[in-house]
Amino acid sequence: MSNFREAQRQAHPTKTNTLSLGIICVLILVLVMQVWLLTAALNESLDGNNAVKWPAFIASSVLFLAGAALLRYLPDPIRHARRVRKHEEASRRL
Amino acid sequence: MSSTPLPPRSPAETDFPIDRAEAEHVTRREFAKFLCLLSGGMAVGSGWVAVKDKIFPPFTFEGERFVCNVEDVVFGATHPFTIQGSRTPFILIRLNDGSFRAYEQKCTHLACAVYYSPDKNKIECPCHHGYFDANDGKVLAGPPPRPLPHLEVSVRDGKVFVREPERKERT
CATH class of the missing domain: 1.20.5 (Single alpha-helices involved in coiled-coils or other helix-helix interfaces)
Structure with a gap:
């Protein structure tokens, strides 16, 4: 099996830091856009303009799904270390 | 160790x-x-x-509703009223030129009760100093995001009636 990822991890130990902060920044940006969409849709809806509320809902849902998908790439170094340790123990037992 | x-x-x-x-x-x-x-x-x-x-469909009513007699509201005065079946407060205003206007009494910012100021010919919200034009309910100043919702007023035989304005459906 390729040890490319492990080598990369050793070469750039702060990569997970950058990734975590990047994902958090994107999530905050998504949240700000959703707040804007919600207030705009509510304002227009109360003013009798119903053309905005459904597109705003769809856009907000898409942003949420994009944010949720982004969580998949959130680094988990503790779980990764545990997995590596388990793998090492298993190979030692063999 | x-x-x-x-x-x-x-x-x-x-x-x-x-x-x-x-x-x-x-x-x-x-x-x-x-x-x-x-x-x-x-x-x-x-x-x-x-x-x-x-x-929860918004409350609407058909036809005209009687509010009060013309002589009940002097020039520059306000008459509060509600429509039967709704708890939304409205105010009937007699402007200085003698014409009538009816607006919802809740400010479109944070629903504070607004009042008519006859010397300025403006509707004021005391909470955050929002101002509306007494002639058409449009926002003049302050934080309110929308004009005041209004009712159409008609005067017949010394009686004041209100009815729902024709809605411009913008769907």
Whole structure:
């Protein structure tokens, strides 16, 4: 099996830091856009303009799904270390 | 000095640690997940805005409703009223030129009760100093985001009636 990822991890130990902060920044940006969409849709809806509320809902849902998908790439170094340790123990037992 | 490694913790011990500082610590992973939860809440809120009118249709009424007699409201005075079947407060205003206007009494900013100021010919919201034009209800100053909702007023035989304005459906 390729040890490319492990080598990369050793070469750039702060990569997970950058990734975590990047994902958090994107999530905050998504949240700000959703707040804007919600207030705009509510304002227009109360003013009798119903053309905005459904597109705003769809856009907000898409942003949420994009944010949720982004969580998949959130680094988990503790779980990764545990997995590596388990793998090492298993190979030692063999 | 040799230290013995701590025994591995169970998932329950990881989620609910005994040490207080450890229990109060919020990791970046948890923070990111919380942001995602808020994002889901925003999406649900937008969905609620979209379906609200279908679940709770706004109150409307047919035809004209009697409010009061013309002589009950002097020039520059205000007459509060409600429409039967609704709890929304309205005000009937007699402007200085003698014409009548009827507006919802709730400010479009944070629903404070507005009042008519005859010397300025403006409708004022005392909470955050929002001003509306008494002639058409449009926002003149302050934080209100929308004009005051109004009713159409007609005067017949010394009596004042109101009716729903024709809605310009912008769907």
